[in-house]
Amino acid sequence: xxxxxxxxxxxxxxxxxxxxxxxxxxxxxxxxxxxxxxxxxxxxxxxxxxxxxxxxxxxxxxxxxxxxxxxxxxxxxxxxxxxxxxxxxxxxxxxxxxxxxxxxxxxxxxxxxxxxxxxxxxxxxxxxxxxxxxxxxxxxxxxxxxxxxxxxxxxxxxxxxxxxxxxxxxxxxxxxxxxxxxxxxxxxxxxxxxxxxxxxxxxxxxxxxxxxxxxxxxxxxxxxxxxxxxxxxxxxxxxxxxxxxx
Amino acid sequence: xxxxxxxxxxxxxxxxxxxxxxxxxxxxxxxxxxxxxxxxxxxxxxxxxxxxxxxxxxxxxxxxxxxxxxxxxxxxxxxxxxxxxxxxxxxxxxxxxxxxxxxxxxxxxxxxxxxxxxxxxxxxxxxxxxxxxxxxxxxxxxxxxxxxxxxxxxxxxxxxxxxxxxxxxxxxxxxxxxxxxxxxxxxxxxxxxxxxxxxxxxxxxxxxxxxxxxxxxxxxxxxxxxxxxxxxxxxxxxxxxxxxxx
DNA sequence: CGTTCTCATATGTATATACATAATAGCAGC
DNA sequence: GCTGCTATTATGTATATACATATGAGAACG
Numbered sequence: 001x002x003x004x005x006x007x008x009x010x011x012x013x014x015x016x017x018x019x020x021x022x023x024x025x026x027x028x029x030x031x032x033x034x035x036x037x038x039x040x041x042x043x044x045x046x047x048x049x050x051x052x053x054x055x056x057x058x059x060x061x062x063x064x065x066x067x068x069x070x071x072x073x074x075x076x077x078x079x080x081x082x083x084x085x086x087x088x089x090x091x092x093x094x095x096x097x098x099x100x101x102x103x104x105x106x107x108x109x110x111x112x113x114x115x116x117x118x119x120x121x122x123x124x125x126x127x128x129x130x131x132x133x134x135x136x137x138x139x140x141x142x143x144x145x146x147x148x149x150x151x152x153x154x155x156x157x158x159x160x161x162x163x164x165x166x167x168x169x170x171x172x173x174x175x176x177x178x179x180x181x182x183x184x185x186x187x188x189x190x191x192x193x194x195x196x197x198x199x200x201x202x203x204x205x206x207x208x209x210x211x212x213x214x215x216x217x218x219x220x221x222x223x224x225x226x227x228x229x230x231x232x233x234x235x236x237x238x239x240x241x242x243x244x245x246x
Numbered sequence: 247x248x249x250x251x252x253x254x255x256x257x258x259x260x261x262x263x264x265x266x267x268x269x270x271x272x273x274x275x276x277x278x279x280x281x282x283x284x285x286x287x288x289x290x291x292x293x294x295x296x297x298x299x300x301x302x303x304x305x306x307x308x309x310x311x312x313x314x315x316x317x318x319x320x321x322x323x324x325x326x327x328x329x330x331x332x333x334x335x336x337x338x339x340x341x342x343x344x345x346x347x348x349x350x351x352x353x354x355x356x357x358x359x360x361x362x363x364x365x366x367x368x369x370x371x372x373x374x375x376x377x378x379x380x381x382x383x384x385x386x387x388x389x390x391x392x393x394x395x396x397x398x399x400x401x402x403x404x405x406x407x408x409x410x411x412x413x414x415x416x417x418x419x420x421x422x423x424x425x426x427x428x429x430x431x432x433x434x435x436x437x438x439x440x441x442x443x444x445x446x447x448x449x450x451x452x453x454x455x456x457x458x459x460x461x462x463x464x465x466x467x468x469x470x471x472x473x474x475x476x477x478x479x480x481x482x483x484x485x486x487x488x489x490x491x492x
Numbered sequence: 493c494g495t496t497c498t499c500a501t502a503t504g505t506a507t508a509t510a511c512a513t514a515a516t517a518g519c520a521g522c
Numbered sequence: 523g524c525t526g527c528t529a530t531t532a533t534g535t536a537t538a539t540a541c542a543t544a545t546g547a548g549a550a551c552g
């Protein structure tokens with residue numbers, strides 16, 4: 001390294017990026033098998049003609065992505081692939097429908113205010129009885145029902161929801177505006193449509209549906225539980241795993 | 247900042263980590279609403295009594311996690327929540343079955359070697375005709391079929407597969423040993439079991455199944471396409487979203 | 493009034509440096 | 523041989539610095 005001031009224009013992509021993709025390629029191609037010790041930071045620094053810090057940043061990122069494991073005093077090692085972590089993007093329903101080029105429509109089927117039953121508490125993850133709102137609604141793509149939504153909202157976490165009718169706007173975006181970000185857990189499964197669901201989705205009873213359940217917390221407090229049911233034909237989820245996403 | 251040499255023991259967690267969680271907390275709590283401009287790097291540097299580099303690393307990470315958007319000359323802004331990225335862990339089937347405390351058994355139903363048909367090429371993402379192996383097999387949890395697997399393996403990417411019978415060991419782990427790491431795309435959907443699938447899973451024809459399809463690449467080359475079909479009752483997937491995972 | 497040019501500014505990327513920390517290897521002493 | 527100390531080593535985290543780059547704001551100009 002000939003010191004500070006090296007121009008960056010000589011490389012089209014950043015050095016960081018180059019190191020990252022070089023190394024992941026070697027791992028992905030199998031050239032560096034699981035268990036293999038990759039060169040030390042300072043060695044890579046010499047190879048790439050850059051400082052240890054730059055290498056360090058790239059390797060730290062690879063470690064976070066799960067491709068390598070770093071051990072002090074020993075070096076960095078290619079990890080045994082175990083679980084395939086994949087990133088699933090769960091979008092807003094209106095966005096999804098509009099992405100298909102179809103007009104979106106929302107319809108409220110029922111709204112109900114009650115004290116949490118045992119089942120409600122199980123779904124929401126509540127430890128005590130609390131007031132809540134239970135909703136059922138439908139999302140249309142063009143003329144066809146696209147998705148059925150069944151939702152519980154914990155009123156002690158979101159008191160404003162008591163005054164809201166949800167007749168015109170879907171509860172999902174409404175909540176996102178008020179509880180802007182939160183931790184969430186998703187459960188994805190398949191079910192056979194029972195009578196009510198089949199009616200709502202205008203499909204045959206017993207036909208398969210893809211179900212996404214989401215539980216949402218805000219600072220440790222359960223906010224909402226929602227079950228989206230999609231007719232099997234109309235929907236699938238895509239998840240990707242790419243180790244060097246930048 | 248009183249210069250180099252500040253001891254790190256005074257803070258239990260790293261400064262980087264603290265900035266990261268502080269800021270995401272403010273965003274998650276709604277204190278900083280979408281569109282809000284968060285303080286400039288140098289301002290945060292003064293607030294946290296640290297250098298711009300440290301702030302920069304934390305903010306870059308938040309940007310990569312999708313919580314904020316960074317604009318040169320303008321600053322960093324809280325993003326509108328759009329897609330909820332959730333991490334899905336897809337494990338080995340044997341591991342899953344054994345996690346249930348049930349004995350695992352594998353059974354090969356059929357193995358077939360052929361040149362890729364049009365459909366095969368679509369599934370694998372091949373642009374040219376190539377030899378491949380097509381497999382069907384079952385995974386048992388105790389006495390019940392747990393999962394049906396239908397797989398294509400691209401022989402030009404994995405020539406060794408031609409010599410392998412797959413009678414005793416499942417192709418998934420076998421491939422993992424040889425193609426140690428790879429990029430993958432998962433598609434999750436629900437289907438109604440057709441006659442063959444119903445027979446293999448010992449369920450009624452037409453009953454719902456959860457389907458996971460996975461396409462795997464190794465250095466831009468398609469390696470395998472696999473479709474796992476689970477009887478709806480027996481399986482669900484869990485994905486989590488936690489914004490500041492470190 | 494609109495267009496273009498210049499300048500200031502915030503982020504982006506890289507450097508060299510400093511010290512902390514964890515873990516190993518080797519050695520000393522019992 | 524086992525235990526515990528010490529030195530070494532690779533990574534972890536932070537610093538100050540330097541320069542690149544994109545872009546917004548305002549000045550200069552037609």
